[in-house]
Amino acid sequence: MIINLLISSFITIFIAELGDKTQLATLTLSGNSTKPWAVFLGSASALILATLLGVLAGGSISTFIPEIYLKLIASITFLIIGSRLIYDSFNIDENKIE
Amino acid sequence: MSKEKDDLEKNFLSIFITSFTTIFIAELGDKTQLATLMLSAESGRPLIVFIGSSIALLCSSIAGVLIGKWLSSMISKERLSFFTGLLMTMISIWIGYTIYTIYY
Numbered sequence: 657m658i659i660n661l662l663i664s665s666f667i668t669i670f671i672a673e674l675g676d677k678t679q680l681a682t683l684t685l686s687g688n689s690t691k692p693w694a695v696f697l698g699s700a701s702a703l704i705l706a707t708l709l710g711v712l713a714g715g716s717i718s719t720f721i722p723e724i725y726l727k728l729i730a731s732i733t734f735l736i737i738g739s740r741l742i743y744d745s746f747n748i749d750e751n752k753i754e
Numbered sequence: 755m756s757k758e759k760d761d762l763e764k765n766f767l768s769i770f771i772t773s774f775t776t777i778f779i780a781e782l783g784d785k786t787q788l789a790t791l792m793l794s795a796e797s798g799r800p801l802i803v804f805i806g807s808s809i810a811l812l813c814s815s816i817a818g819v820l821i822g823k824w825l826s827s828m829i830s831k832e833r834l835s836f837f838t839g840l841l842m843t844m845i846s847i848w849i850g851y852t853i854y855t856i857y858y
Contacts, residue, residue: 662805665790665807667810669806670814672785674817678777678781682777687823691766692819698772699819703781711803726782727783731846734843741838741842745835745839
């Protein structure tokens with residue numbers, strides 16, 4: 657029974673997470689840094705903390721903070737990272753030409 | 755060249771904090787967290803669900819890191835930076851669009 661529940665939560669979450677924005681962000685962070693271990697530890701601890709919060713709260717974190725604000729913060733964060741990477745990519749280009 | 759080197763030599767802690775903050779923000783209120791909640795409420799065994807979903811998230815995180823590393827060895831740094839930047843911007847627009855469809 658416990659094993660069944662363990663396996664079904666594993667499969668559900670694993671499939672939900674494949675190609676999700678969290679995984680794409682991890683991929684981006686890892687590809688653009690020289691320390692994949694730091695990226696792994698950072699994202700793993702964030703994921704575990706978020707899951708712990710979810711399980712402990714017994715209701716989504718969105719009961720405390722309205723979902724629209726969470727989404728807005730996420731959207732702005734992705735925009736900042738995205739534009740910084742695009743800006744960096746042109747800067748590296750210029751350095752190479754020099 | 756020196757600027758590029760500075761970027762590459764960023765220390766472990768700053769990369770850790772950047773990753774932690776980004777992923778934590780992305781994960782709050784995400785569908786994975788909602789699925790965990792649902793499983794935990796349905797089964798009444800939050801600890802087992804917590805362990806199962808934590809292991810799943812660790813696996814997907816490892817996969818993300820490995821794919822990122824593999825891509826960075828396949829294509830040049832500026833290209834990877836450009837395309838991942840574009841990807842992040844597109845995700846941002848998509849989240850913005852979901853806000854729009856839900857609330858207006």
